[in-house]
Amino acid sequence: MTPLLTTHGLSRDFGGLKAVDSVDFSLMPGEIRAIIGPNGAGKTTFVSLVCGRILPSAGRIVFDGRDITDMPAHKRVRLGIAYTFQITSVFARLSAYDNVALAFQRAQSGRSVHDGVMEALDRTGLADRAKETAGAMAYGHQRLLEVAMGLALKPRLLILDEPTQGLSDGEIAGFIALVREIGRDATVLLIEHNMHVVMELAQRITVMEAGRILAEGAPQEIRDNVAVQEAYLGGTVEAAS
């Protein structure tokens, strides 16, 4: 099977800092992949390169057999790469409905916008909050709204950047179920600090440190990897569970 996404020697410097340092990465269609690593490891920079928010200093990005390295972000979204922001950036002064409609209306001209929007809101459990102003919603709901916007884009690759940050345990449980369901028809790339979420969802895990890939493997392998434990998991297996 050919990978959905590959990067070859992907790098990005900020001044002297190598935020992402010649990363070779590949992602199979249908996979749920987690990227973990300490703060400043380059996780967000890496996915920002993939979705085109920032441009690489070197290296190539191939999506579905196409070189997208020089493609502007909005065209990548049209190819099916959706990115949900780490810092919640819903349109605060618009209603939840309008937020999702913005995501939906461009791609899905054949279908009624209303149906599509309500379906995305329904899947994230926000259907009865459609009319609420996004900025006035609870934080957890704003995170879900981000996901609903991602869903409405009907992505082939959904990139979730720390989606559970700031959510309660109950909300996290619901979120895990949601991502599993999304994973049935989309490839998911998940940046996550919460190891419980990672272990529950990921089929494979990529560990980054200092802009490089430190290790990659199935959850159990990563859990047992000594280097990973030292770099990230604080040296104990308990911290990972």
Add this chain to the structure above:
Amino acid sequence: MKSDTGCGKAIALHLVVIAGLFGLGFVLPEYHHGVLARVMVLAVFSMGYNVLFGYAGLLSLGHAMFFAAGLYGAGLSMIHLGWSAPAGFAAGVIAGAVLALGVGVLALRTTGVAFMIVTMMFSQVFYLLTLYFSVWTRGDEGLVIPQARRGLDLGAMRLDFTDPMTRYMLALGLFAIVLLLTLGVARSGFGRVLVAIRENEERTKMLGYDTFANKLSAVVVSGTFCAAAGAAYALLFGYVGSTFASVQYSIFPLLWVLLGGAATTLGPFLGTLFMYYVVDIASGYTSAYMLIVGLLLILLILYFPKGVLGTVRERWLRWLP
């Protein structure tokens, strides 16, 4: 676009406003009749400005050039090329649209304060050109389109634009068309994207929108509306002068829109009407009328920070478009 339930009410409100203005055309005393005709044409200018400033959130300080492009497009083609009134009107509108496209492509490379300065610069260039080519434009003094030319022969009947009632109804016609077009834009997917760009351009890109193309469309729509106002002004009031290209005519629409309520469909009209009468009444009492205007503006900003209709929408009528 706020909610689906307000849709019928909003359309009804706009039709009532148009019908009300139609009715006023028959009952207003002569002076106010003339004022309202003028205000409706200027409100078209204001509504055009609102598309770019209110919805897309781009503050231009150069919209006088689009109004003036319409004004001169109509005036020069009629006076020097002998074109008929409708051809002159079309020339004005097209001149504005083409100018907006050119200026938009260049000015949209900038944002924020730089965008304000670049648009103002282009507008000043336009203004100075109207003075430089005074052989044709007669600069500050301006051109007067002969009364005989300001009309339209429809078979045996003649539509005379200098007749107050005809003038009023034509102004209302243009006003109604642009008002309903603005309402259409506000409720369309395109309008929603413009608002999204205003609120968070980066996020809008990440939803797959080419924000540059959308902003450029907004500049062209806005410039075209403003040019239509300018061309109508030339036809209905017969005067084409470089004052209309000067910087104060770039500031006026901003004031009108801010007063009435940015990103509301009827706000620009209210703001234009209000400002016109405040200046008119205040200058009747004192030569220092700008003092009164300034005081009123301060009071308005204090109590209606989002403009009259913007504040009304926020506090009471959520469905207002």
